[in-house]
Amino acid sequence: MTLRSDSQEATDVSDRARDLKRSTIRVLFDAADKNPDAIRLEVGEPSFTTPAHIIEAAADAAASGFTRYGPNGGLTSLRELLVEKIRSVNGFTPSIEQVVVTPGAMNGLYSIYAALLNPGDEVLLPTPGFPNMDETVRLLGGKPVFYGLDKSDDYLPDPEEIASLVSPRTKVLFLNTPSNPTGTVIPPDRIEAILSVTAAQGVWVISDEVYDQLILDDDLPYLSPGSVDESLPVISVYSFSKVYSMTGWRVGYLVAPPPLADILRKLQEPQVSCTSTISQKAAEAALTGPREPIEAMRSAYVANRDFAWTRLTDLGLSGYRTQGTFYMLIEVSESGLAPIEFSLRLLEEHSVAVAPGEVFGPAGKTVVRISLANDKEKIGHGIEAIAKFISELN
Ligand SMILES: Cc1ncc(COP(=O)(O)O)c(C=O)c1O
Numbered sequence: 387m388t389l390r391s392d393s394q395e396a397t398d399v400s401d402r403a404r405d406l407k408r409s410t411i412r413v414l415f416d417a418a419d420k421n422p423d424a425i426r427l428e429v430g431e432p433s434f435t436t437p438a439h440i441i442e443a444a445a446d447a448a449a450s451g452f453t454r455y456g457p458n459g460g461l462t463s464l465r466e467l468l469v470e471k472i473r474s475v476n477g478f479t480p481s482i483e484q485v486v487v488t489p490g491a492m493n494g495l496y497s498i499y500a501a502l503l504n505p506g507d508e509v510l511l512p513t514p515g516f517p518n519m520d521e522t523v524r525l526l527g528g529k530p531v532f533y534g535l536d537k538s539d540d541y542l543p544d545p546e547e548i549a550s551l552v553s554p555r556t557k558v559l560f561l562n563t564p565s566n567p568t569g570t571v572i573p574p575d576r577i578e579a580i581l582s583v584t585a586a587q588g589v590w591v592i593s594d595e596v597y598d599q600l601i602l603d604d605d606l607p608y609l610s611p612g613s614v615d616e617s618l619p620v621i622s623v624y625s626f627s628k629v630y631s632m633t634g635w636r637v638g639y640l641v642a643p644p645p646l647a648d649i650l651r652k653l654q655e656p657q658v659s660c661t662s663t664i665s666q667k668a669a670e671a672a673l674t675g676p677r678e679p680i681e682a683m684r685s686a687y688v689a690n691r692d693f694a695w696t697r698l699t700d701l702g703l704s705g706y707r708t709q710g711t712f713y714m715l716i717e718v719s720e721s722g723l724a725p726i727e728f729s730l731r732l733l734e735e736h737s738v739a740v741a742p743g744e745v746f747g748p749a750g751k752t753v754v755r756i757s758l759a760n761d762k763e764k765i766g767h768g769i770e771a772i773a774k775f776i777s778e779l780n
Pocket residue numbers: 430489490491492493516562565566594596624625626627633637638
């Protein structure tokens with residue numbers, strides 16, 4: 387057997403693998419990893435460890451034999467609990483067959499695109515928006531078409547713009563509420579107006595609600611698109627990652643109309659067989675266990691958001707006051723630098739890592755994203771460094 391050289395491997399890989407772009411955020415991660423003193427505000431995951439009762443439930447499950455393959459679409463015991471969660475949190479009641487458990491929302495999204503897209507089909511994606519979506523769509527032969535989220539309109543999707551972008555090839559509209567990275571929660575009337583457009587045009591809606599229980603303002607009305615009219619072609623995607631601080635456990639779930647749910651279950655087999663049974667038992671404990679640790683994490687994000695917003699406005703910076711998630715967008719156009727250059731130099735000169743806006747698509751060219759899942763002191767230091775760096779550059 388001969389070992390292949392790097393250059394041979396480069397020519398052997400598929401076009402699709404070769405064309406996959408490396409996320410701009412990796413450039414920043416790599417640079418931040420080299421600086422052990424850096425304050426890491428670029429990360430997209432909770433700072434808390436998973437609550438203890440969830441970890442204990444996983445250990446118990448492993449000890450009592452939950453160490454084997456499970457059903458493709460998830461354990462029945464978990465799916466029963468999820469039906470109840472969707473009823474009480476998201477306002478609709480799917481049948482148990484409509485609920486498919488996936489190894490993280492990311493795998494659920496991948497399977498949904500794999501189930502729906504033929505080569506050349508178009509997917510409407512928000513920008514600034516969740517970065518992984520356009521590469522996933524491209525990987526599966528689809529074509530991303532961006533709709534803009536404008537700060538002057540609270541980063542909300544505009545139904546008229548969406549209608550104007552629909553073409554005969556449009557298959558899917560991706561919606562994300564609360565939104566990463568903008569932190570916006572889409573108000574009910576917008577959701578309804580958008581669903582009127584997609585229903586009239588026969589376009590599927592993927593509703594990514596992985597931050598559904600991280601709404602930071604109690605009085606903010608929240609409408610799950612899946613609850614509006616259960617006959618509409620809407621697929622809802624949820625996760626344990628963010629709400630329960632369970633990013634590494636890899637448990638997500640989706641709700642789809644029954645025939646599509648069958649296909650999505652089937653698609654698990656050649657990809658992953660099933661979601662880890664130990665993680666699914668942990669997820670059950672997350673749903674049935676005490677709410678206090680979960681509420682305490684949300685309260686910490688609320689306090690950090692309030693703190694960050696006051697600091698930011700006191701320092702004369704402009705940003706968007708997060709309504710949901712644990713991110714905050716900050717304008718850096720006054721620096722005269724593109725966000726990626728701004729971020730790399732901020733890291734080098736002030737040891738603060740932030741996510742550059744380019745990561746979030748074409749409309750991210752004036753912003754950086756910070757994470758509110760960190761100590762107040764570090765968040766404050768990060769915001770002060772951004773303000774100082776902008777003034778140094780002027
Ligand atoms: C909007 C959005 N959707 C999906 C995901 C993926 O979540 P999971 O960890 O469940 O794969 C993320 C993670 O950052 C996200 O921000």
